[in-house]
Amino acid sequence: MLNILIQKELKSIIVSNKFIVTFVICSILLIMSVLIGINEYKQAVTQYETVHQMADERIQQVSSWHSVSYREHRKPSPLMIFTSGLSYDIGRWSDINSRSTVKLKNSIYSDDPIFAVFRIIDFTFIVQIIFSLLAILFTFDAVNGEKEQGTLRLIFSNAVPRTKYILAKCIGTWLGLLIPILIPILLSVLIVMLFQIQFSSQEWIRLAILIFISILYTSIFVVFGVFMSTMSRSSNVSFLLSLVFWITFVLILPRGGVMASGNIVSVPRIAEVEGLKVSYAKNKWEEYYKNMNDIFADSRNNNTEEDEDISDDMMWANMKAQDSLRKEVTRDIEGNEATLLEDWENKRKAQQHLGFMLSRISPAAVFQLAAMSLSYTDIDLKSSYESALRNYRIEFNKYIDKKSENAGPGAGSIMITMDSDKGMDLKVGRDNAIDVSDRPKFTHPKVQLGKILPDVLINISILLLMFTSLLGGAYYSFLKFDLR
Amino acid sequence: MLENNKQVILEAINLTKKYDDGVVALDNLNFQICNNEIFAMLGGNGAGKTTTINIFLNLLEPTSGDAKVCGVSSHIEPLTVKQNLAYVSENVMLYPNFTALQNLDFFTQLGGRLDVSKDEYREVLMRVGLAEQVHNKKLKSFSKGMRQKCGIAIAILKDTKAILFDEPTSGLDPKAGYEFIRLLNDLKDEGKAVLMSTHDIFRAKEAADTIAIMNEGKFLMKEKASTLFDKDLESLYMQYMAVHGLKPTTEGV
Amino acid sequence: MLKTLVEKEIREILSSTKFIYTFIVCLVLILLSFYSGAVNYKLNVTHWEAANAENLRSFEGIKEWYRVTENRIFLPPQPLATLVSGVSNDIGRTANIEPSGEIVADDSRYNEEPAYAYFRFIDLEFIFLVVLALFAIMLGYDAICGEKEKGPLKLCLSNAIPRTKFLLGKFIGSFAVLSVSLIVSIGLGSLLLPMLGVFLSSEEWLRLALIVLAGLLYFGLFLAMSIMVSSMAQRTATSFLILLIIWIGSTLILPRVAVLLSGRAVDVPTVDELGYQKAMYGTEQWKEFMNTLGNYEAIDNDNMEEVMANFNKFMDSISIAREDKMNLYRSRLNEQRYNAELERSQIAFALARISPSASLSLATSTLAGTSPNLKDKFYQQAKNYQTSLKEFLSGKTGMNVGGGMMIIELDDGSPEKDPIDPSEIPQFVYETESLSTSVKDTLPDFALLILFNCIFISGAFISFNRYDAR
Known part of the structure; x- marks a missing residue:
């Protein structure tokens, strides 16, 4: 019995216009998005390699240990083909040196705002917006449409239990939609394989989970459409209701959640935090210069009467003292900066957390959060890179310190001595190219699947919960449906 | 032929309609309907009854021939024609x-x-x-x-001077059907020319002045209802249909 | 006659559940976008003021002007930018201005607060682009074929009314009701702005009015298109499906594809590559500079002051020479990139404008001052500011700031200097594009929107005249 009903459902869908249209739209969109994604990814990789090489070339030109600076670039993740996520929004590099702290700068969108005008179209976007819309179009008249056609009465003039009928409706329409969306999805995966994009085994698992979540997400809207079609007697009304709900849940609520949290939890802007940081640093340096002046004045006062020649030793000792004082100030400033940033980041995290919590009312938000974290293009991308870069910077600076200590003074610096007898003497340090080949290398952070899995599982269970409650809703409301 | 106070309101002259796919819907149809006259087109589905009405309403253009209302061709001056026409659809x-x-x-x-x-x-x-x-x-x-x-x-x-009815009695209960015929007669008495298409042999006989049996765009028979009065219209209908090898259909669309 | 038709159309729309639903949703969304825009703007202003104050505070206690080597400037928030965000959240808003050297703006909002980049903002442009277009489709997809399906179309056409008049009545009626209800919603929304403490200048009101006008044209275009499609299709389901495909294509696909295609067509060097080229050149120049400096022969003079002055003069001249060379090199690279960018964006937008959604986006963002040009404008003005900062600091210190210089502080026992007054530092004032320029820039988009309207309206008349109403 169930079989017959499901078969009828499938048959009526497969011969319909909307089946063909859906299939064509999905195929075109997905194949296009994956081709664009592959192109973008390949370009990003080429660019990454180019700039990485340039950074290496550049560091080899540096002649003084004091001015060594390295620029580390973010490596594109191959899953951005499917979910570009925040990869265009987050900065792509950070300078690594002793002077400035780690900060990811220059996002693609900020460099080329033209791409920001219409954004990028990717797999996740298509599933989130188009698939959900198509699912609703498939099912908004599932039950009341049959009533309008008049076939519903005929069906129930047979010994068909309502439960079986509604179950067959859900399964049938779901299967009917699965074909036109699953084939394009598999096609797009095939394209990725054909283009020989290197996926690690873990990335394949991530992709598989992403596809599973996409289907689960679409299923929610299938059941939702059936639910709506049992809520109203006229398919026009159920269509309208479905569309209004779709706009609200897919387009509005995710944004609303994050925006509301921005108003609930107030977090200062980074510019403000940096202002605080700069003020603190400026004050500290001001103090430092004052101290240095005093020391300088003292030593001059002491020296005038005794030996007029300032020996190299004295000079060296002086510089060392200066250097240690400078380092102390730097440490102090960095300590302050770290606290400021940590404080800021905690607030920011609280805000994000609340925002995502609120937006999770919407299945679209849940889906997107899961897809982005699976594709490693979510907020973690920024924080994990920044913390990895911070660790790297410490290592890097240690290395530079050691090297510069060994190299001694002079190299790459200007030394000016003034003497009332000899006049002014200027010594420019020779340009010995320095060897930085043994510098520590940066390892790109990889968020292990195990780490994000709990979060993904939570998102999946939210989606499952939505799915089952809508199914239950459809079932109960069909029990009360007026068959006349 | 015409009596003194009679004038032709609705008129079809060699009316022919061929569809793009080669189907001939109307084949050289001729009729005249005067004021105070009810004309019933009787026929099965696809006989060309609704096509005739659609041409009068200029929803279709004739391939050749003319559908005239008060002497004005429907496809030449549709707006003038429509001023003189009222239309009641099947549903x-x-x-x-x-x-x-x-x-x-x-x-x-x-x-x-x-x-x-x-x-x-x-x-x-x-x-x-x-x-x-x-x-x-x-x-x-x-x-x-x-x-x-x-x-x-x-x-x-x-x-208006003319009213077109497309299957007016299909789906009406007997009482409503009876009331409709009475109304139709009232309208006729007011001087209107009525063209109606129907499958319903008995209502047609009851109300119409002229009855035409239609098949494949042609009138197989066109007679005054009064002359038919004694004959059995149904057997006539079946007879004409049988001659042309077609199964008569009388159910509604 | 026309009056009867228009009246009937208006009455029919007003009495339909469809209209009531969509009107309520539209009203809520428009109010929401204005509300969140206002709140957002005020938040932005608070943060902007705090950042400015903090920047000013960082100069406190400094006693010598030559210690002032840089100033941070912030792109001020614009009230219209929260209604039509455009690229304003994507580009850097903070720039460290040193008297010489290149300007780089950092801290794009989405980089800084990626949570917002997940789903972006609900702004007026989004409502126009997505929600209003969908609603126009919903209200128009069954205009003709729905009347046919429901039945009254044949009866209407059995009367002596020309089809053009019938369709005209439909157009006038539906446009009138829908535009009035839209204008009412937006009017209510804009009332929220002053109520929430956001005051627009009269010029900004005018800009907002033009943005709304663009939105109405866009809405009208979709309505006309829906009516056109509905007078071509025989069934409402077909009509809706076609319209939905058009909507997906024109709003979601075409503009993106156009930009991506243009990215392929024109090879624009990336900022990173240029950065490295500049850095490499800079290193080269620095070496040369050091060499020249090493060859300096001090003048033989007993007067220390004169020796110093001579040295500083020499140093000045070579550092200016170096700076000039660097500037030349940088501006050459930047110009190359700028030209390539310009070509790319011209191709991209010309292609994207096949879709009216792109025209709407470009028109509204240009009027709100958040088009992709915003970045160039900010950089341009920051550059001007750099010049004035340099002049100011040169005036204060009497030195060529930004180049190389020697400063020796001698504690000659002169009395302690008073700290500098940071408020003397020139302020960065961002000037928005003049209204006439904006309007001039958006003329092609308005023209296109009007053209699309005309095409669809006449298309509707042509296809309805041939419509099989049986």
Whole structure:
């Protein structure tokens, strides 16, 4: 019995216009998005390699240990083909040196705002917006449409239990939609394989989970459409209701959640935090210069009467003292900066957390959060890179310190001595190219699947919960449906 | 042939309609309908009855020949023709969100009569058999028969020389069918020329002055109802159909 | 006659559940976008003021002007930018201005607060682009074929009314009701702005009015298109499906594809590559500079002051020479990139404008001052500011700031200097594009929107005249 009903459902869908249209739209969109994604990814990789090489070339030109600076670039993740996520929004590099702290700068969108005008179209976007819309179009008249056609009465003039009928409706329409969306999805995966994009085994698992979540997400809207079609007697009304709900849940609520949290939890802007940081640093340096002046004045006062020649030793000792004082100030400033940033980041995290919590009312938000974290293009991308870069910077600076200590003074610096007898003497340090080949290398952070899995599982269970409650809703409301 | 006070209102002259796919819907059709006359086209599905009406309404253009109303060709001056025509479709569908009165008001104004008062609307609605309490009900709550009555009321209010009825009695209960025939006779007495298409042999015999049996776009028989009075129309109908090797159909569409 | 038709159309729309639903949703969304825009703007202003104050505070206690080597400037928030965000959240808003050297703006909002980049903002442009277009489709997809399906079309056409008049009545009626209800919603929304403490200048009101006008044209275009499609299709389901495909294509696909295609067509060097080229050149120049400096022969003079002055003069001249060379090199690279960018964006937008959604986006963002040009404008003005900062600091210190210089502080026992007054530092004032320029820039988009309207309206008339109403 169930079989017959499901078969009828499938048959009526497969011969319909909307089946063909859906299939064509999905195929075109997905194949296009994956081709664009592959192109973008390949370009990003080429660019990454180019700039990485340039950074290496550049560091080899540096002649003084004091001015060594390295620029580390973010490596594109191959899953951005499917979910570009925040990869265009987050900065792509950070300078690594002793002077400035780690900060990811220059996002693609900020460099080329033209791409920001219409954004990028990717797999996740298509599933989130188009698939959900198509699912609703498939099912908004599932039950009341049959009533309008008049076939519903005929069906129930047979010994068909309502439960079986509604179950067959859900399964049938779901299967009917699965074909036109699953084939394009598999096609797009095939394209990725054909283009020989290197996926690690873990990335394949991530992709598989992403596809599973996409289907689960679409299923929610299938059941939702059936639910709506049992809520109203006229398919026009159920269509309208479905569309209004779709706009609200897919387009509005995710944004609303994050925006509301921005108003609930107030977090200062980074510019403000940096202002605080700069003020603190400026004050500290001001103090430092004052101290240095005093020391300088003292030593001059002491020296005038005794030996007029300032020996190299004295000079060296002086510089060392200066250097240690400078380092102390730097440490102090960095300590302050770290606290400021940590404080800021905690607030920011609280805000994000609340925002995502609120937006999770919407299945679209849940889906997107899961897809982005699976594709490693979510907020973690920024924080994990920044913390990895911070660790790297410490290592890097240690290395530079050691090297510069060994190299001694002079190299790459200007030394000016003034003497009332000899006049002014200027010594420019020779340009010995320095060897930085043994510098520590940066390892790109990889968020292990195990780490994000709990979060993904939570998102999946939210989606499952939505799915089952809508199914239950459809079932109960069909029990009360007026068959006349 | 014509009596002195009679004039031809509806006229088909060699009316032919061929569709793009080669189907001949109307084949050299000729008829004249005068005032105070009811003309019934009797035939199965696809005989060409609705095509004839569509040509009068200029919803279709004839391949050749003419459909004239008061001497004016429908495809040459459609707007003049439509001023003299009222039309009641098989399944009258009006604006579901409007009340009966609102629908009447709109269509009457559309028909060119801007000065009709509410009382007149009510009067006509009563005349076609709609009780006062439903006049302000929305059309979506109306049954098929009630919608039919509204459609006739609109046709009456348009006050034209000719009225076209497309399957007016299909789906009406016997009482409503009887009332409709009485109304039709009233309209005829007011001087209107009525063209109606129908499958319903008995209603046709009851009401029409002239009856034509139609198949594949041709009249197989066209006779005065009075001369047919003694003959059995049904057996005639079956006979004509059988000659042409077609299974007669009498169920509604 | 026309009056009857228009009246009927208006009455029919007003009495339909469809209209009531969509009107309520539209009203809520428009109010929401204005509300969140206002709140957002005020938040932005608070943060902007705090950042400015903090920047000013960082100069406190400094006693010598030559210690002032840089100033941070912030792109001020614009009230219209929160209604039409455009690219304003994507580009850097903070720039460290040193008297010489290149300007780089950092801290794009989405980089700084990626949570917002997940789903972006609900702004007026989004509502126009997505929600209003969908609603126009919903209200128009069954205009003709729906009347046919429901039945009254044949009856209407059995009367002596020309089809053009019938369709005209439909157009006038639906446009009138929908535009009035839209204008009412937006009017209510804009009332929220002053109520929430956001005051627009009269010029900004005018800009907002033009933005709304663009939105109305866009809405009208979709309505006209829906009516056109509905007078081509025989069934409402077909009509809706076609319209939905058009909507997906024109709003979601075409503009993106156009930009991506243009990215392929024109090879624009990336900022990173240029950065490295500049850095490499800079290193080269620095070496040369050091060499020249090493060859300096001090003048033989007993007067220390004169020796110093001579040295500083020499240093000045070579550092200016170096700076000039660097500037030349940088501006050459930047110009190359700028030209390539310009070509790319011209191709991209010309292609994207096949879709009216792109025209709407470009028109509204240009009027709100958040088009992709915003970045160039900010950089341009920051550059001007750099010049004035340099002049100011040169005036204060009497030195060529930004180049190389020697400063020796001698504690000659002169009395303690008073700290500098940071408020003397020139302020960065961002000037928005003049209204006439904006309007001029958006003329092609308005023209296109009007053209699309005309095409669809006449298309509707042509296809309705041939419509099989049986």
